Amino acid sequence: MHFRSMLFVDLPETKQDPEWEQEVLDQMEMLKANHPGKIVESAVLGLYLGQLVNVQTIFGRELTNVVYKAMERFYCGTEDPRYLQFEDKTEEYQTDFEKKVDCVVMPDGRIKEIDSYSIWHKFIIKDGMVFQKEAGPLKHPKRTKKAKKMKALLGYPRKKLYASFEEFVEDYGGRKNEATGQYGEWYNPDSVYDWYSIGGRWPEMFLVKQDCMEYSYGERESMDEDAHPAPEGYRWVACARKKDIQWDAMRQWRNQQAEKHFHELEEMFQSGQVNPNSLFHITEDGIYRWGQQVYRKDQTLQEFLEKFGIPASWKYPISVCGIFIDEAYYSEYDSVYDEELRKWVPLCWQEAMDNHIDDADENTVFVGIDYHM
Numbered sequence: 001m002h003f004r005s006m007l008f009v010d011l012p013e014t015k016q017d018p019e020w021e022q023e024v025l026d027q028m029e030m031l032k033a034n035h036p037g038k039i040v041e042s043a044v045l046g047l048y049l050g051q052l053v054n055v056q057t058i059f060g061r062e063l064t065n066v067v068y069k070a071m072e073r074f075y076c077g078t079e080d081p082r083y084l085q086f087e088d089k090t091e092e093y094q095t096d097f098e099k100k101v102d103c104v105v106m107p108d109g110r111i112k113e114i115d116s117y118s119i120w121h122k123f124i125i126k127d128g129m130v131f132q133k134e135a136g137p138l139k140h141p142k143r144t145k146k147a148k149k150m151k152a153l154l155g156y157p158r159k160k161l162y163a164s165f166e167e168f169v170e171d172y173g174g175r176k177n178e179a180t181g182q183y184g185e186w187y188n189p190d191s192v193y194d195w196y197s198i199g200g201r202w203p204e205m206f207l208v209k210q211d212c213m214e215y216s217y218g219e220r221e222s223m224d225e226d227a228h229p230a231p232e233g234y235r236w237v238a239c240a241r242k243k244d245i246q247w248d249a250m251r252q253w254r255n256q257q258a259e260k261h262f263h264e265l266e267e268m269f270q271s272g273q274v275n276p277n278s279l280f281h282i283t284e285d286g287i288y289r290w291g292q293q294v295y296r297k298d299q300t301l302q303e304f305l306e307k308f309g310i311p312a313s314w315k316y317p318i319s320v321c322g323i324f325i326d327e328a329y330y331s332e333y334d335s336v337y338d339e340e341l342r343k344w345v346p347l348c349w350q351e352a353m354d355n356h357i358d359d360a361d362e363n364t365v366f367v368g369i370d371y372h373m
Helices: 018-034 043-054 058-072 090-097 165-171 247-271 301-308 349-359
Strands: 002-009 085-088 100-105 111-113 123-126 129-135 140-142 151-157 183-187 195-198 206-209 234-237 239-241 280-283 286-289 292-296 322-325 328-331 335-338 343-346 365-372
Touching (some): 002 058, 018 043, 018 058, 058 195, 058 239, 058 365, 090 183, 100 123, 129 151, 206 239, 206 247, 247 280, 247 301, 322 349
Parallel strands (some): 002 322
Antiparallel strands (some): 002 365, 100 151, 123 129, 129 140, 195 365, 280 286, 286 292, 322 328, 335 343
């Protein structure tokens, strides 16, 4: 799943470098010229173009390195020893090593565990014989020619499959802690994501004025302003300093767009007509999209704006599922301890977000992060 989040970082003031910006623009134009009409179709080309867009400004270039260093702490696959802890699984591995397992004798005489990666998704053991798992058009177990060349070996001591206990542990993805002699796994207790991109699926994170010099579009595949319409005199960006973000203009624009959408849905419901290419579905009680109700019969504009616009109770017109600040990650799923109730209760996330933004210095850079886990 993808999660819309924010990262707060510090970045020294940057200066414009026209030569650098022109060089990046030239590379972008060359990429488009060499692959006409293929950028949208190719994930690799789109990724490369997004990276160029992200560093087109000096601000974006310098920020990218800062973001990488800040996000490494939360990467589930980090190999930085500062963020890793060791989980001892020696006893668990030893128990598994002593087990007896069902195996298959391959045509060349090698013995493989039926659950090994190269076997389990292709063959099964049934009634003491080897069957191909999904054979023929019916996709059912069958004694195919390949299967008949194999022999089932039930209850075979696993330790006979390996030259040593260490080899078994390594085959199962474990590691030896050289400092303690234990066997187990290194892991990051603070892991949040397996990959991320700056902006990503949500490039329209912040609204800044056109004359703002310090911003980044993030890793989006175009700098075309028409693809990301904004109020006149403004532009949507993925990264900017807190002091440059136009919160009031953001609120007004979001609510204007939500109001426009409300009237479109209202007219659609009243007419009963839906564009055949759209994903909307009209019922007696409203309009649905992807199984979610997006318009309710007799719904007022104010009710719609409270749900799909920017509610008046929000101090800042933005909503994310989490915020990375320094060495901590704050999430909408966090809880707080209620002294009166004497139990943990859900955090009021929107209020928490407003407080985090309030506490940030005016020069702090807010980065829109699309992370996956």
